[in-house]
Amino acid sequence: MSDGTGGNGNGISTGEIRGTGTAAVRTQGLWKVFEHDGFRVEAVRDVSMTVDQGEFVVLAGPSGSGKTTLWNVIGGLTRPSEGSVWIDGIQIAELSERKLARPPLERLGFVFQAYNLLPVLTALENAEFTLLLRDVPSDERRARVEKLFERMGMAGLEERRPGKLSGGQQQRVAVARAVVGEPALVLADEPTANLDTATSTALIDLMAELNRDLGTTFVFATHDTRLMDRARRVVRLVDGAIVEDDRRD
Amino acid sequence: MSARGRIRARLALRNLRRQRRRSILSGSAMVLAMALLVFSRTIAEGGHEDWIDAGVRMGDGHVSIQAPEFRTRRTLEHRLSPEARAAALEAVASPLVSERMVASAPRLMVQGLASSSSAALPVAIVGVDPEGEKAFSALHEKLEEGRWLEPDDRLRAYVGARLASRLKLKEGSRFVLTAQDAAGQITGQMVRVAGTFRSGIPEMDEGFVQIPLATAQEWLGLPGAVTSEALLLRTSRDVAPVRRELRAALADRTDEMTVLEWQESTPELYAAVRMDDWADYIFHLVLFVIAGTAIVNAILMSVMYRTREFGVLRALGLERGEVGRVVFIEGMVLTAISGLVGMALGAAIVWIFFRNGLDFSAMWDMEMEAAGVVIDPVIVPRFHWNQILQSLAFILAIGSLSSIYPAWRATRIDVAEAMKFEE
Numbered sequence: 080m081s082d083g084t085g086g087n088g089n090g091i092s093t094g095e096i097r098g099t100g101t102a103a104v105r106t107q108g109l110w111k112v113f114e115h116d117g118f119r120v121e122a123v124r125d126v127s128m129t130v131d132q133g134e135f136v137v138l139a140g141p142s143g144s145g146k147t148t149l150w151n152v153i154g155g156l157t158r159p160s161e162g163s164v165w166i167d168g169i170q171i172a173e174l175s176e177r178k179l180a181r182p183p184l185e186r187l188g189f190v191f192q193a194y195n196l197l198p199v200l201t202a203l204e205n206a207e208f209t210l211l212l213r214d215v216p217s218d219e220r221r222a223r224v225e226k227l228f229e230r231m232g233m234a235g236l237e238e239r240r241p242g243k244l245s246g247g248q249q250q251r252v253a254v255a256r257a258v259v260g261e262p263a264l265v266l267a268d269e270p271t272a273n274l275d276t277a278t279s280t281a282l283i284d285l286m287a288e289l290n291r292d293l294g295t296t297f298v299f300a301t302h303d304t305r306l307m308d309r310a311r312r313v314v315r316l317v318d319g320a321i322v323e324d325d326r327r328d
Numbered sequence: 329m330s331a332r333g334r335i336r337a338r339l340a341l342r343n344l345r346r347q348r349r350r351s352i353l354s355g356s357a358m359v360l361a362m363a364l365l366v367f368s369r370t371i372a373e374g375g376h377e378d379w380i381d382a383g384v385r386m387g388d389g390h391v392s393i394q395a396p397e398f399r400t401r402r403t404l405e406h407r408l409s410p411e412a413r414a415a416a417l418e419a420v421a422s423p424l425v426s427e428r429m430v431a432s433a434p435r436l437m438v439q440g441l442a443s444s445s446s447a448a449l450p451v452a453i454v455g456v457d458p459e460g461e462k463a464f465s466a467l468h469e470k471l472e473e474g475r476w477l478e479p480d481d482r483l484r485a486y487v488g489a490r491l492a493s494r495l496k497l498k499e500g501s502r503f504v505l506t507a508q509d510a511a512g513q514i515t516g517q518m519v520r521v522a523g524t525f526r527s528g529i530p531e532m533d534e535g536f537v538q539i540p541l542a543t544a545q546e547w548l549g550l551p552g553a554v555t556s557e558a559l560l561l562r563t564s565r566d567v568a569p570v571r572r573e574l575r576a577a578l579a580d581r582t583d584e585m586t587v588l589e590w591q592e593s594t595p596e597l598y599a600a601v602r603m604d605d606w607a608d609y610i611f612h613l614v615l616f617v618i619a620g621t622a623i624v625n626a627i628l629m630s631v632m633y634r635t636r637e638f639g640v641l642r643a644l645g646l647e648r649g650e651v652g653r654v655v656f657i658e659g660m661v662l663t664a665i666s667g668l669v670g671m672a673l674g675a676a677i678v679w680i681f682f683r684n685g686l687d688f689s690a691m692w693d694m695e696m697e698a699a700g701v702v703i704d705p706v707i708v709p710r711f712h713w714n715q716i717l718q719s720l721a722f723i724l725a726i727g728s729l730s731s732i733y734p735a736w737r738a739t740r741i742d743v744a745e746a747m748k749f750e751e
Contacts (some may be wrong), residue, residue: 148744151743151744151747154643156639156642156643156743156744156747157742157743157744189643189644191640191747193636195636195637195640195747197339197637197640197641198346198637199338199339199342199343199345199346200338200339200342208335208644209644209645211331211334211335212331212332212335212644212645212646214330214331214332256644268747
């Protein structure tokens with residue numbers, strides 16, 4: 080079994096396996112099949128791809144193309160029917176249920192379409208949540224979040240609950256939560272879908288800035304053309320399979 | 329507590345606060361259940377204690393010392409000799425027993441006949457110490473005519489009113505008591521009616537005669553002997569330690585005497601109390617189900633409503649079991665808080681409105697008698713630390729049983745599916 084540090088794919092996908100260091104994410108021969116009442120749906124079909132550290136990648140495709148399912152599989156939120164996924168060199172598809180809960184803490188950050196902040200926690204508590212789970216000392220947590228909030232124009236809003244924040248502000252807190260632990264990879268599913276144009280643009284700018292300045296790897300599942308325009312790589316999916324891997328470096 | 333433990337607790341507590349209305353509505357079922365539980369337990373405790381008190385005062389006390397077979401044979405052959413009685417009294421004088429004892433009553437009991445010029449009827453004849461008996465039994469308060477026995481009485485008798493009526497006796501009337509003495513000879517004793525009583529218990533009013541103990545001992549040829557030494561204790565909860573102490577003290581005299589508790593000497597009363605307890609338990613079970621259902625419903629609704637939130641928690645790194653524990657804590661905290669409020673409310677209601685007793689006399693238009701005991705229509709509720717432990721156990725049981733299923737449901741949530749869930 081590969082150690083996920085790069086190398087060639089099996090040649091079925093259009094994605095070229097590249098890179099010499101530890102890949103942020105690598106999939107090989109990935110399938111996700113749903114069977115229900117005798118119907119078989121191949122949501123992800125034989126996807127092999129590598130995303131290197133520091134990339135800013137969009138998984139694009141029409142509704143039902145399998146981008147969200149692929150995103151879920153990469154994030155360990157659902158198990159693949161077949162194939163392997165490495166996050167920062169760790170094969171997560173084979174991890175036990177218990178261990179599967181650990182990679183998100185150290186290697187993954189999530190940004191969801193509907194913000195998905197915990198409503199009972201303040202903005203600061205939401206942002207520091209994964210640090211809390213990792214038992215990072217309180218001073219360090221606060222310093223890291225405040226620094227990010229300052230950068231995101233969120234200073235002064237630390238003690239507000241999500242219900243008292245605008246959509247854009249909530250999504251910024253979600254981004255802060257995703258990047259505060261300095262993960263190898265941030266997975267974002269339609270992060271701009273619920274935002275107006277100006278707010279979307281500001282959020283995209285913010286994520287691009289974090290990618291550039293901090294080297295955070297972003298993988299988006301989206302059909303937002305503004306986000307695709309800013310991506311340095313767009314992987315297009317149709318019917319669960321990669322049909323195009325457009326690198327713009 | 330670990331950092332993860334603190335987060336779980338924080339999430340659980342804040343969620344309860346967040347859904348305040350739902351928490352209050354669901355908790356109110358528990359509050360009501362616990363208030364009713366406290367109310368019913370204090371009434372039951374008070375009622376049973378009154379019941380037992382009345383029963384043991386009319387009978388052989390909370391604890392009695394008697395010859396091993398006296399309870400079943402009821403003959404003078406099975407009596408406590410003066411030496412055995414002296415040993416029994418020595419054991420009773422121990423600090424553990426005497427500090428729990430309200431009164432003691434020596435009795436010499438024999439089955440016999442009461443005869444007048446009108447009739448002869450079977451009776452239980454009991455020789456009593458007038459002074460000691462007055463502190464022990466409530467029979468002197470049931471006086472209908474005449475007076476209670478006095479210490480210097482010799483040939484006087486205190487007679488059940490219905491017996492007196494059937495024998496056509498009045499205060500001062502003479503009649504003859506006949507019984508088998510210690511030697512097995514039939515012997516008679518003429519006595520005069522000092523007074524008549526109406527206890528409300530037909531068996532006593534129709535067939536019970538008390539005479540002075542000294543008279544009975546002399547008449548039956550048994551100086552210094554008794555058939556039982558009955559002890560009245562502060563409460564029925566003192567029975568177990570007193571019995572243990574006496575049994576230990578009299579361990580080398582088991583062939584001469586035995587120590588009985590009221591459950592053995594008045595089994596019909598014990599059965600009635602147990603039956604009433606079971607009726608209470610059924611009532612508590614109903615409360616348990618109502619409160620438990622409300623809590624399950626509230627927590628389960630909360631779990632369904634927050635499906636996406638639990639998905640997020642899982643995605644962010646909480647394990648399945650940890651998500652379940654968040655829900656379990658919510659259920660336990662909701663149950664504990666509402667349960668404690670209910671306990672306090674129940675205790676306050678009992679204290680404010682019923683501390684002097686709950687009067688059922690309006691519901692009972694005649695004297696109630698059960699298991700040989702006349703039930704006082706005024707029941708004074710009683711608190712006991714045991715009730716607090718029972719209530720806490722009740723809360724713990726409802727809390728954990730009601731929270732397990734919703735917690736399990738929360739652990740079963742599929743993260744990817746949860747993300748599609750619309751709140």
